[in-house]
Amino acid sequence: MLASTFVLFGATGDLAKRKLFPALYNLDLDGKLPEPFAVFALGRKPFDDEMFREHAAEAIRRFSRRGNADEEKISRFVKRIKYQIADATDAAGYAGLRETVEKRERELGLPGDRLFYLSVAPEHFGPIASHIRASGLAKENALTRLVIEKPFGRDLATARALNAALLESFPAEDIYYIDHYLGKPMVQNLQSLIAANPVLKAVLSNKYVANVQITASETVGVESRAGYYDEAGALRDMFQNHMLQLLMMTARHSEIFDKRRIMESAYPIAKEAAGSHVVRGQYAAGSADGKPLAGYLDEPGIVPGSRTETYVAARVMLDDPIWRGVPFYIRTGKRMSEKSTRIVFVFKDPLEAHIQGEPVRNYLTIRVQPDESVDFRLNLHGMDGGLEPVSLRFSTRKEEVPEAYERLLHDALSGDPTFFAHWDEIELAWKWVQPLQEAFAENRVPLYTYPAGSRGPKEAEELLAEQGFSWLEQEDLAPEPRVEAEAVAAGR
């Protein structure tokens, strides 16, 4: 059943503006919100309803993939929003908030099934949950859902403490830990892509796969989040959550479908050995499209001399019957040459024994964003008598891909936890990452620089070269195909 009251803490913030209001609006356009639907936008800034509705409308115009369409629809959507000035740390204020919510629900005839979305800094997660419970803002005998944003802790101990604090106020089944990478349609598709295609299922194992490469590269730098990012770094910001979730989603298979068991099967990397399996980097000055880009240390708000990493690459091995012996190379970085999230299965060289020079390989590339595609690189006999790569491709245009937050908000409203991170996965991921955090803090892993707008530190090549591999970049994966089968899906 859908919750029909949406209470958003942190409604004046960046995430609400860029992702949450546009996602709610798109759900409204698609008829996926209940009718009526009440939105309570909470923040400390001195907006009134009308001012805030214009703020939300502007966010939708700027950031929704369909925001430039229809002013009437935008106006109808924002009328659902009521703005409430509220300091989340003020326990006494929650009684008033409860009255406001109940009054509105009575007006609209709503049952009091409420979703609380905590889009605020993590130090507020525990106290807000506790105040919601103590004030009775979570209604007895009605549905309650609590959505928690990241970062979920800054290490294993703080994540455990935070989880314990949340569990004092809410039962585990009411808590939804959002990881927006799990909301990306192609990530959600991974399971059916493999399960529904025996041909893929048959070859995705250590018998045929030489290595797997998971990349999430970004062109943006630290932007306006220096305060948070300089404390977090790429390991906490992207690797512990999004990248390890991508690993779990990629590696699970019909024998071991539970993501927890995949994470459990990842061989730990001791801090003393981290330098042999992990590369960290920080962007220096560089350029993109002919324009100069500042180095990380010159970005506004970064602590002088900061050793925070903006790039991490790691080799992960799994103690799993299907994947034993296959390296999973995982990398993420800011200020790289391209925005791309993709998973590449690199197949073993069928002609290894017979060919000189470049190996001949098949690749299966699953592009998650910006465009979605599944691309099989085959080798055909070319005109010149040699082998020539060709692609078999299915793709969806970027504008047609629903935003991750759309799907996840709808799932949370509906009470479907499938594509949320589960506490055990979060805990296992922190456990795995902990020695790397220590190794970074103790400077056991060199911090290499790379020019902004590049492919990251050249030292990351060595991670693969040791085993005779190399990172596959877009141009390696998408050779101009001589033969192409392309299916463009509309409106998925």
Ligand SMILES: NC(=O)C1=CN([C@@H]2O[C@H](COP(=O)(O)OP(=O)(O)OC[C@H]3O[C@@H](n4cnc5c(N)ncnc54)[C@H](OP(=O)(O)O)[C@@H]3O)[C@@H](O)[C@H]2O)C=CC1
């Ligand atoms: N922005 C992003 O791209 C992403 C953000 N996140 C996470 O989402 C959460 C929100 O991030 P973001 O929107 O960027 O943060 P911002 O700093 O932009 O916004 C913070 C929000 O919290 C509110 N707030 C702060 N203190 C209080 C308080 N005492 N009482 C009530 N409200 C308060 C602010 O209200 P006001 O300004 O009115 O005081 C504001 O609405 C964080 O946990 C972040 O890590 C996760 C992934 C990506």
Ligand SMILES: O=C1O[C@H](COP(=O)(O)O)[C@@H](O)[C@H](O)[C@H]1O
């Ligand atoms: O969670 C985060 O994700 C974004 C990247 O998300 P994407 O959907 O654009 O790939 C990243 O920029 C940010 O630093 C991080 O906190």
